Amino acid sequence: RWIAYVNRASPGDRCSLNLVSPLGGPIHTVLTSETAMGRLSWLPDGRALVLEIIPGPGQPAAVWVVWPDTGRHRPLTSPPVGIPGDTGPSVSPDGRAVAFCRATFWRTAELYLLDLKADLSPAGPARRITDLGFVEWPAWTPDGSHILFNAHRGGAGIWQVERSGLHVRPILGVPATGWQPAIAKRPGGYSSLVFTS
Numbered sequence: 001r002w003i004a005y006v007n008r009a010s011p012g013d014r015c016s017l018n019l020v021s022p023l024g025g026p027i028h029t030v031l032t033s034e035t036a037m038g039r040l041s042w043l044p045d046g047r048a049l050v051l052e053i054i055p056g057p058g059q060p061a062a063v064w065v066v067w068p069d070t071g072r073h074r075p076l077t078s079p080p081v082g083i084p085g086d087t088g089p090s091v092s093p094d095g096r097a098v099a100f101c102r103a104t105f106w107r108t109a110e111l112y113l114l115d116l117k118a119d120l121s122p123a124g125p126a127r128r129i130t131d132l133g134f135v136e137w138p139a140w141t142p143d144g145s146h147i148l149f150n151a152h153r154g155g156a157g158i159w160q161v162e163r164s165g166l167h168v169r170p171i172l173g174v175p176a177t178g179w180q181p182a183i184a185k186r187p188g189g190y191s192s193l194v195f196t197s
Contacts, residue, residue, distance in 0.1 A: 004030075004049055004068065006037045016032055019049060019068055036061075039137075041091045041098075048120060049090040050076065050098050060085025063100050065120050076114060076122055082085045086112070090138045090147075097163070099138040099147045100126075107134050111161065129165035142185035148193070151178040158195060 001018040017031040017040070031037075031051075038052030038061065048067045056077070057181060063086045066073040076098065079085040084103035091098055096116055111130040116121035122196040129147075136150045144163065148171065151159040156170030157178030171181075171193070180196040 001046065002068065003039055004042065004147070006040065008036070017066065018087070030071050031066060031073060031156070039088045041089050043091050043095045044093060045095060050091055052087050052089055056083070062086050063089045063098060077126060088137050090140055092140050093142055093144040099140065101136050101138065101149070109134055109136060111135050111138060111147065113163070113165070114195050127165070129161055130168060132159070132168070139181045139183055141183055142191055148181040148183065150181070152176060152179070157197070
C-alpha cells in the first residue's frame with residue numbers, strides 16, 4: 001500500500017523517512033533526523049521496515065526497525081564506536097532475519113546476519129558470514145536461501161553466500177563492474193537478477 005523513501009532536500013537539511021501511496025496523493029512523514037538515513041527494507045508483511053540511521057553526530061550508522069503506522073522505532077544493531085557502522089540492511093523473505101554490512105574502515109566491510117524474534121527484537125548477536133575484505137548492498141534470493149552482495153574481486157562484481165554462511169562464490173556472467181543487485185521472482189520457479197554496471 002505504500003512506497004517508503006528517504007528524503008534530504010540538500011546537504012545540511014534534516015532527513016526524513018516518508019511514505020506515499022503508489023497511486024499518488026499526500027506524503028506522510030514517519031520519522032525525521034538531523035543526521036543521515038540510508039537504505040531501507042520492508043518486512044514482507046508490511047508492518048515495519050528496517051532502516052540505516054546515523055543516530056547522532058560522530059556515532060556509527062546502525063540498523064533500526066521502524067513501525068510506519070505509529071512512527072515508533074528502536075535500534076536493532078549496536079556497532080562499536082569509532083567505525084563507520086552498519087549499512088545497507090535487507091530483510092529476508094520470511095521476515096526472520098536482516099542482512100547488513102558492517103563497515104569497520106573506508107572500503108572495509110563484511111556481511112552480517114541478525115536473526116529476529118516475532119516482536120522484531122534481535123534473537124541473539126549478529127553473526128559475520130563473509131571474510132572478503134569489502135562487501136556491500138545485500139539482496140536476498142526469493143526463497144531466502146542465499147544472499148547476493150557486491151564484492152568486486154576475482155573478476156566478478158556480485159557474489160553470493162548461503163544463509164548459513166557457507167559456500168561464498170561469485171555469480172558467473174556478471175561483470176566485475178556489476179553492483180547493487182536486485183532479484184525478482186518469476187513464474188515457474190525462476191528468478192531474474194538486475195544490477196547496475
